[in-house]
Amino acid sequence: MPPVKRPRSSPAREVEILETVLRLVAHDGYDAVTMDAVAAAAHASKATLYRRWPSKADMIVDAVRRHIGTVAVPVPTGTLRGDLIQVLSQVAEQLTSDDLALQLIAPAHHDPELMKALEIKVREPARIVMRILLERAVAQGELTSLSEPDLPHDVAMPMLLDALLWGRPVDADLVAHIVDRVLLPLLEAWSTVG
Amino acid sequence: MPPVKRPRSSPAREVEILETVLRLVAHDGYDAVTMDAVAAAAHASKATLYRRWPSKADMIVDAVRRHIGTVAVPVPTGTLRGDLIQVLSQVAEQLTSDDLALQLIAPAHHDPELMKALEIKVREPARIVMRILLERAVAQGELTSLSEPDLPHDVAMPMLLDALLWGRPVDADLVAHIVDRVLLPLLEAWSTVG
Numbered sequence: 012m013p014p015v016k017r018p019r020s021s022p023a024r025e026v027e028i029l030e031t032v033l034r035l036v037a038h039d040g041y042d043a044v045t046m047d048a049v050a051a052a053a054h055a056s057k058a059t060l061y062r063r064w065p066s067k068a069d070m071i072v073d074a075v076r077r078h079i080g081t082v083a084v085p086v087p088t089g090t091l092r093g094d095l096i097q098v099l100s101q102v103a104e105q106l107t108s109d110d111l112a113l114q115l116i117a118p119a120h121h122d123p124e125l126m127k128a129l130e131i132k133v134r135e136p137a138r139i140v141m142r143i144l145l146e147r148a149v150a151q152g153e154l155t156s157l158s159e160p161d162l163p164h165d166v167a168m169p170m171l172l173d174a175l176l177w178g179r180p181v182d183a184d185l186v187a188h189i190v191d192r193v194l195l196p197l198l199e200a201w202s203t204v205g
Numbered sequence: 206m207p208p209v210k211r212p213r214s215s216p217a218r219e220v221e222i223l224e225t226v227l228r229l230v231a232h233d234g235y236d237a238v239t240m241d242a243v244a245a246a247a248h249a250s251k252a253t254l255y256r257r258w259p260s261k262a263d264m265i266v267d268a269v270r271r272h273i274g275t276v277a278v279p280v281p282t283g284t285l286r287g288d289l290i291q292v293l294s295q296v297a298e299q300l301t302s303d304d305l306a307l308q309l310i311a312p313a314h315h316d317p318e319l320m321k322a323l324e325i326k327v328r329e330p331a332r333i334v335m336r337i338l339l340e341r342a343v344a345q346g347e348l349t350s351l352s353e354p355d356l357p358h359d360v361a362m363p364m365l366l367d368a369l370l371w372g373r374p375v376d377a378d379l380v381a382h383i384v385d386r387v388l389l390p391l392l393e394a395w396s397t398v399g
Binding site: 110113114116117119120123126130134159162165166168169170172173176177178192193196197199200201 | 304307308310311313314317320324328353356359360362363364366367370371372386387390391393394395
Protein backbone atom coordinates (compact mmCIF):
# COMPACT_ATOMS: atom_id res chain seq x y z
CA MET A 12 0.00 0.00 0.00
CA PRO A 13 1.32 3.46 -0.76
CA PRO A 14 1.90 5.63 2.29
CA VAL A 15 -1.10 7.76 3.14
CA LYS A 16 -0.38 11.45 2.72
CA ARG A 17 -0.58 13.01 6.18
CA PRO A 18 -3.32 15.57 6.43
CA ARG A 19 -2.24 19.04 7.43
CA SER A 20 -4.20 18.69 10.65
CA SER A 21 -1.88 15.95 11.92
CA PRO A 22 -0.63 16.02 15.51
CA ALA A 23 2.83 17.10 14.34
CA ARG A 24 1.32 20.01 12.45
CA GLU A 25 -0.68 20.94 15.53
CA VAL A 26 2.45 21.02 17.67
CA GLU A 27 4.11 23.22 15.07
CA ILE A 28 1.22 25.66 15.17
CA LEU A 29 1.09 25.71 18.98
CA GLU A 30 4.79 26.47 19.12
CA THR A 31 4.23 29.41 16.81
CA VAL A 32 1.33 30.58 18.99
CA LEU A 33 3.46 30.41 22.11
CA ARG A 34 6.24 32.40 20.50
CA LEU A 35 3.79 35.10 19.41
CA VAL A 36 2.15 35.33 22.85
CA ALA A 37 5.47 35.45 24.68
CA HIS A 38 6.63 38.21 22.35
CA ASP A 39 3.52 40.33 21.87
CA GLY A 40 1.22 39.46 24.77
CA TYR A 41 -2.19 37.84 24.64
CA ASP A 42 -4.17 40.86 23.53
CA ALA A 43 -1.97 41.59 20.52
CA VAL A 44 -2.08 38.06 19.07
CA THR A 45 -4.80 37.53 16.46
CA MET A 46 -5.93 34.51 14.46
CA ASP A 47 -4.66 36.36 11.37
CA ALA A 48 -1.21 36.80 12.90
CA VAL A 49 -1.07 33.11 13.86
CA ALA A 50 -2.23 32.05 10.40
CA ALA A 51 0.48 34.16 8.78
CA ALA A 52 3.28 33.13 11.13
CA ALA A 53 2.38 29.42 11.04
CA HIS A 54 1.71 29.38 7.27
CA ALA A 55 -1.75 27.99 7.94
CA SER A 56 -5.15 29.12 6.73
CA LYS A 57 -7.52 30.58 9.26
CA ALA A 58 -9.93 27.77 8.31
CA THR A 59 -7.31 25.25 9.47
CA LEU A 60 -6.98 27.04 12.78
CA TYR A 61 -10.71 27.28 13.37
CA ARG A 62 -11.18 23.61 12.48
CA ARG A 63 -9.00 22.75 15.45
CA TRP A 64 -9.69 25.57 17.90
CA PRO A 65 -13.06 27.27 18.32
CA SER A 66 -11.44 30.51 19.48
CA LYS A 67 -8.18 32.34 19.92
CA ALA A 68 -8.50 31.84 23.70
CA ASP A 69 -8.83 28.10 23.26
CA MET A 70 -5.81 27.95 20.95
CA ILE A 71 -3.59 30.05 23.21
CA VAL A 72 -4.50 28.13 26.36
CA ASP A 73 -3.68 24.88 24.52
CA ALA A 74 -0.30 26.34 23.60
CA VAL A 75 0.39 27.40 27.17
CA ARG A 76 -0.79 24.09 28.60
CA ARG A 77 1.43 22.17 26.21
CA HIS A 78 4.35 24.35 27.27
CA ILE A 79 3.91 24.28 31.05
CA GLY A 80 2.82 20.65 31.16
CA THR A 81 -0.12 19.14 32.94
CA VAL A 82 -0.43 18.27 36.60
CA ALA A 83 -0.21 14.50 36.93
CA VAL A 84 -1.63 12.31 39.67
CA PRO A 85 1.50 11.67 41.74
CA VAL A 86 2.83 8.17 42.21
CA PRO A 87 1.79 7.32 45.79
CA THR A 88 4.54 8.39 48.18
CA GLY A 89 3.03 6.42 51.05
CA THR A 90 1.74 9.45 52.94
CA LEU A 91 -0.89 12.08 52.25
CA ARG A 92 1.71 14.71 53.15
CA GLY A 93 4.11 13.39 50.53
CA ASP A 94 1.38 13.22 47.92
CA LEU A 95 0.21 16.77 48.62
CA ILE A 96 3.76 18.07 48.42
CA GLN A 97 4.25 16.32 45.10
CA VAL A 98 1.17 17.79 43.47
CA LEU A 99 1.72 21.33 44.79
CA SER A 100 5.34 21.17 43.67
CA GLN A 101 4.14 20.41 40.16
CA VAL A 102 1.84 23.44 40.22
CA ALA A 103 4.62 25.62 41.66
CA GLU A 104 6.85 24.55 38.80
CA GLN A 105 4.16 25.35 36.24
CA LEU A 106 3.61 28.79 37.71
CA THR A 107 7.29 29.67 37.78
CA SER A 108 8.34 28.08 34.50
CA ASP A 109 7.94 31.49 32.87
CA ASP A 110 5.79 34.58 32.87
CA LEU A 111 2.99 33.02 30.85
CA ALA A 112 0.63 32.45 33.77
CA LEU A 113 0.93 36.10 34.78
CA GLN A 114 0.58 37.25 31.20
CA LEU A 115 -2.83 35.63 30.89
CA ILE A 116 -4.29 36.79 34.20
CA ALA A 117 -5.03 40.40 33.28
CA PRO A 118 -6.51 39.69 29.81
CA ALA A 119 -8.63 36.86 31.22
CA HIS A 120 -10.52 39.39 33.27
CA HIS A 121 -11.97 41.10 30.23
CA ASP A 122 -12.09 38.01 28.01
CA PRO A 123 -14.64 35.44 29.24
CA GLU A 124 -13.54 32.87 26.64
CA LEU A 125 -9.97 33.01 27.90
CA MET A 126 -11.16 32.76 31.50
CA LYS A 127 -13.27 29.72 30.64
CA ALA A 128 -10.46 28.03 28.71
CA LEU A 129 -8.04 28.56 31.60
CA GLU A 130 -10.62 27.28 34.05
CA ILE A 131 -11.31 24.11 32.05
CA LYS A 132 -7.83 23.33 30.76
CA VAL A 133 -5.53 24.53 33.53
CA ARG A 134 -7.38 24.92 36.80
CA GLU A 135 -9.83 22.04 36.65
CA PRO A 136 -7.19 19.32 36.04
CA ALA A 137 -5.26 20.44 39.14
CA ARG A 138 -8.48 20.40 41.14
CA ILE A 139 -9.23 16.86 39.98
CA VAL A 140 -5.74 15.62 40.82
CA MET A 141 -6.05 17.07 44.34
CA ARG A 142 -9.40 15.35 44.76
CA ILE A 143 -7.97 11.99 43.62
CA LEU A 144 -5.17 12.29 46.19
CA LEU A 145 -7.57 13.00 48.98
CA GLU A 146 -9.90 10.19 48.02
CA ARG A 147 -6.92 7.86 48.01
CA ALA A 148 -6.08 9.00 51.54
CA VAL A 149 -9.65 8.32 52.65
CA ALA A 150 -9.62 4.88 51.00
CA GLN A 151 -6.38 4.07 52.82
CA GLY A 152 -7.72 5.26 56.14
CA GLU A 153 -5.32 8.19 56.47
CA LEU A 154 -8.29 10.59 56.43
CA THR A 155 -11.53 9.70 58.13
CA SER A 156 -13.83 11.65 55.84
CA LEU A 157 -13.87 14.30 53.17
CA SER A 158 -16.77 16.66 53.52
CA GLU A 159 -15.39 19.28 51.12
CA PRO A 160 -13.13 17.57 48.61
CA ASP A 161 -12.32 20.76 46.69
CA LEU A 162 -11.50 23.04 49.60
CA PRO A 163 -7.84 21.97 49.93
CA HIS A 164 -7.33 22.91 46.29
CA ASP A 165 -9.25 26.15 46.77
CA VAL A 166 -7.04 27.12 49.70
CA ALA A 167 -3.66 25.98 48.36
CA MET A 168 -3.77 27.23 44.77
CA PRO A 169 -4.52 30.84 45.71
CA MET A 170 -1.60 30.81 48.14
CA LEU A 171 0.77 29.71 45.37
CA LEU A 172 -0.66 32.21 42.89
CA ASP A 173 -0.52 34.97 45.50
CA ALA A 174 3.17 34.36 46.15
CA LEU A 175 3.77 34.55 42.41
CA LEU A 176 1.82 37.80 42.11
CA TRP A 177 3.70 39.41 45.00
CA GLY A 178 7.07 38.35 43.71
CA ARG A 179 7.77 35.93 46.52
CA PRO A 180 9.54 32.60 46.06
CA VAL A 181 7.18 29.87 44.85
CA ASP A 182 9.42 27.06 46.00
CA ALA A 183 9.71 23.91 48.12
CA ASP A 184 9.62 25.92 51.35
CA LEU A 185 6.34 27.55 50.42
CA VAL A 186 4.86 24.20 49.38
CA ALA A 187 5.89 22.57 52.68
CA HIS A 188 4.52 25.58 54.60
CA ILE A 189 1.15 25.30 52.86
CA VAL A 190 0.94 21.55 53.40
CA ASP A 191 2.14 21.46 57.01
CA ARG A 192 0.65 24.64 58.44
CA VAL A 193 -2.54 24.89 56.43
CA LEU A 194 -3.72 21.81 54.53
CA LEU A 195 -2.95 19.06 57.03
CA PRO A 196 -4.36 20.99 60.04
CA LEU A 197 -7.45 21.84 57.99
CA LEU A 198 -7.98 18.26 56.83
CA GLU A 199 -7.58 17.16 60.43
CA ALA A 200 -10.06 19.77 61.66
CA TRP A 201 -12.62 18.89 58.99
CA SER A 202 -12.32 15.19 59.75
CA THR A 203 -13.25 15.79 63.35
CA VAL A 204 -15.87 18.44 62.82
CA GLY A 205 -17.37 16.61 59.84
CA MET B 206 -3.07 89.10 61.14
CA PRO B 207 -3.41 88.76 57.40
CA PRO B 208 -4.42 85.27 56.25
CA VAL B 209 -1.43 83.10 55.41
CA LYS B 210 -1.30 82.24 51.73
CA ARG B 211 -1.74 78.49 51.44
CA PRO B 212 1.24 76.80 49.88
CA ARG B 213 0.58 74.82 46.73
CA SER B 214 1.53 71.63 48.56
CA SER B 215 -1.50 71.88 50.82
CA PRO B 216 -3.59 68.79 51.56
CA ALA B 217 -6.35 70.10 49.29
CA ARG B 218 -3.90 70.47 46.44
CA GLU B 219 -2.63 66.95 47.09
CA VAL B 220 -6.16 65.55 46.86
CA GLU B 221 -6.64 67.42 43.60
CA ILE B 222 -3.49 65.90 42.17
CA LEU B 223 -4.36 62.38 43.35
CA GLU B 224 -7.77 62.66 41.73
CA THR B 225 -6.10 63.58 38.47
CA VAL B 226 -3.71 60.64 38.85
CA LEU B 227 -6.59 58.25 39.43
CA ARG B 228 -8.43 59.52 36.36
CA LEU B 229 -5.32 59.05 34.20
CA VAL B 230 -4.63 55.53 35.51
CA ALA B 231 -8.25 54.44 35.10
CA HIS B 232 -8.22 55.76 31.54
CA ASP B 233 -4.75 54.84 30.26
CA GLY B 234 -3.52 52.08 32.57
CA TYR B 235 -0.56 52.17 34.92
CA ASP B 236 2.17 51.71 32.33
CA ALA B 237 1.03 54.60 30.14
CA VAL B 238 0.86 57.19 32.94
CA THR B 239 4.05 59.25 33.33
CA MET B 240 5.10 61.99 35.76
CA ASP B 241 5.04 64.36 32.77
CA ALA B 242 1.45 63.45 31.95
CA VAL B 243 0.37 63.94 35.57
CA ALA B 244 2.20 67.28 35.78
CA ALA B 245 0.46 68.48 32.62
CA ALA B 246 -3.02 67.24 33.56
CA ALA B 247 -2.82 68.53 37.15
CA HIS B 248 -1.18 71.84 36.18
CA ALA B 249 1.65 71.09 38.58
CA SER B 250 5.40 71.15 38.07
CA LYS B 251 7.26 67.86 38.17
CA ALA B 252 9.27 69.34 41.06
CA THR B 253 6.03 69.67 43.03
CA LEU B 254 5.16 66.05 42.35
CA TYR B 255 8.58 64.75 43.28
CA ARG B 256 8.59 66.81 46.47
CA ARG B 257 5.58 64.82 47.61
CA TRP B 258 6.11 61.41 45.99
CA PRO B 259 9.48 59.78 45.47
CA SER B 260 8.24 57.84 42.45
CA LYS B 261 5.37 57.37 40.05
CA ALA B 262 4.58 54.06 41.76
CA ASP B 263 4.31 55.76 45.13
CA MET B 264 2.04 58.46 43.75
CA ILE B 265 -0.26 56.06 41.95
CA VAL B 266 -0.60 53.72 44.92
CA ASP B 267 -1.48 56.74 47.10
CA ALA B 268 -4.16 57.68 44.59
CA VAL B 269 -5.57 54.16 44.56
CA ARG B 270 -5.46 53.84 48.33
CA ARG B 271 -7.27 57.14 48.74
CA HIS B 272 -9.91 55.90 46.33
CA ILE B 273 -10.51 52.39 47.67
CA GLY B 274 -10.19 53.44 51.32
CA THR B 275 -8.15 51.81 54.05
CA VAL B 276 -9.00 48.72 56.06
CA ALA B 277 -9.99 49.84 59.55
CA VAL B 278 -9.79 47.87 62.78
CA PRO B 279 -13.41 46.78 63.16
CA VAL B 280 -15.41 47.89 66.17
CA PRO B 281 -15.54 44.74 68.33
CA THR B 282 -18.57 42.68 67.37
CA GLY B 283 -18.29 40.49 70.45
CA THR B 284 -17.00 37.41 68.63
CA LEU B 285 -13.86 36.61 66.70
CA ARG B 286 -16.07 35.31 63.90
CA GLY B 287 -17.89 38.63 63.65
CA ASP B 288 -14.64 40.58 63.71
CA LEU B 289 -13.07 38.41 61.00
CA ILE B 290 -16.13 38.78 58.80
CA GLN B 291 -16.02 42.54 59.23
CA VAL B 292 -12.42 42.92 58.21
CA LEU B 293 -12.63 40.52 55.25
CA SER B 294 -15.78 42.28 54.08
CA GLN B 295 -13.86 45.54 54.00
CA VAL B 296 -11.15 43.95 51.87
CA ALA B 297 -13.74 42.37 49.58
CA GLU B 298 -15.30 45.77 49.08
CA GLN B 299 -11.94 47.32 48.25
CA LEU B 300 -11.18 44.61 45.73
CA THR B 301 -14.50 44.90 43.97
CA SER B 302 -14.92 48.69 44.13
CA ASP B 303 -13.49 48.85 40.62
CA ASP B 304 -10.88 47.32 38.34
CA LEU B 305 -7.98 49.22 39.88
CA ALA B 306 -6.64 46.32 41.93
CA LEU B 307 -6.51 44.13 38.85
CA GLN B 308 -5.01 46.90 36.76
CA LEU B 309 -2.01 47.15 39.05
CA ILE B 310 -1.30 43.43 39.41
CA ALA B 311 0.31 42.82 36.04
CA PRO B 312 2.50 45.97 35.98
CA ALA B 313 3.62 45.33 39.58
CA HIS B 314 5.32 42.19 38.40
CA HIS B 315 7.82 44.09 36.28
CA ASP B 316 7.97 47.22 38.44
CA PRO B 317 9.58 46.55 41.84
CA GLU B 318 8.74 50.07 43.08
CA LEU B 319 5.05 49.52 42.40
CA MET B 320 5.18 46.10 44.08
CA LYS B 321 6.86 47.61 47.13
CA ALA B 322 4.40 50.50 47.33
CA LEU B 323 1.42 48.11 47.11
CA GLU B 324 2.98 45.87 49.72
CA ILE B 325 3.58 48.72 52.18
CA LYS B 326 0.50 50.83 51.56
CA VAL B 327 -2.20 48.29 50.73
CA ARG B 328 -1.25 44.83 51.89
CA GLU B 329 0.59 45.56 55.12
CA PRO B 330 -2.25 47.60 56.70
CA ALA B 331 -4.69 44.73 56.13
CA ARG B 332 -2.19 42.31 57.66
CA ILE B 333 -1.82 44.53 60.72
CA VAL B 334 -5.58 44.85 61.19
CA MET B 335 -5.96 41.06 61.06
CA ARG B 336 -3.21 40.70 63.64
CA ILE B 337 -4.88 43.23 65.98
CA LEU B 338 -8.14 41.28 65.76
CA LEU B 339 -6.49 38.03 66.61
CA GLU B 340 -4.53 39.50 69.49
CA ARG B 341 -7.77 40.92 70.84
CA ALA B 342 -9.31 37.43 70.67
CA VAL B 343 -6.34 36.01 72.58
CA ALA B 344 -6.57 38.77 75.20
CA GLN B 345 -10.26 38.02 75.65
CA GLY B 346 -9.65 34.31 75.95
CA GLU B 347 -11.48 33.37 72.75
CA LEU B 348 -8.23 31.99 71.33
CA THR B 349 -5.76 30.17 73.53
CA SER B 350 -2.64 31.12 71.63
CA LEU B 351 -1.40 32.58 68.40
CA SER B 352 1.69 30.84 67.13
CA GLU B 353 1.51 32.33 63.61
CA PRO B 354 -0.30 35.67 63.80
CA ASP B 355 0.04 36.40 60.07
CA LEU B 356 -1.08 33.08 58.69
CA PRO B 357 -4.84 33.83 58.80
CA HIS B 358 -4.18 36.89 56.66
CA ASP B 359 -1.90 34.93 54.36
CA VAL B 360 -4.59 32.31 53.80
CA ALA B 361 -7.64 34.58 53.53
CA MET B 362 -6.36 37.38 51.30
CA PRO B 363 -5.22 35.06 48.49
CA MET B 364 -8.65 33.39 48.51
CA LEU B 365 -10.35 36.76 48.02
CA LEU B 366 -7.89 37.83 45.35
CA ASP B 367 -8.20 34.48 43.62
CA ALA B 368 -11.98 34.80 43.39
CA LEU B 369 -11.51 38.26 41.89
CA LEU B 370 -9.00 36.97 39.36
CA TRP B 371 -11.23 34.09 38.29
CA GLY B 372 -14.27 36.28 37.95
CA ARG B 373 -16.14 34.73 40.86
CA PRO B 374 -18.30 36.70 43.28
CA VAL B 375 -16.26 38.36 46.01
CA ASP B 376 -19.20 38.75 48.35
CA ALA B 377 -20.60 38.03 51.80
CA ASP B 378 -21.01 34.31 50.99
CA LEU B 379 -17.36 33.96 50.09
CA VAL B 380 -16.31 35.86 53.21
CA ALA B 381 -18.44 33.64 55.44
CA HIS B 382 -17.11 30.53 53.67
CA ILE B 383 -13.51 31.60 54.27
CA VAL B 384 -14.15 32.44 57.93
CA ASP B 385 -16.27 29.39 58.81
CA ARG B 386 -14.64 26.67 56.75
CA VAL B 387 -11.04 27.82 56.73
CA LEU B 388 -9.99 30.45 59.28
CA LEU B 389 -11.89 29.32 62.37
CA PRO B 390 -11.02 25.61 61.90
CA LEU B 391 -7.38 26.59 61.32
CA LEU B 392 -7.23 28.86 64.36
CA GLU B 393 -8.76 26.07 66.38
CA ALA B 394 -6.27 23.54 65.04
CA TRP B 395 -3.29 25.82 65.67
CA SER B 396 -4.47 26.54 69.22
CA THR B 397 -4.42 22.87 70.04
CA VAL B 398 -1.33 21.89 68.11
CA GLY B 399 0.55 25.03 69.14
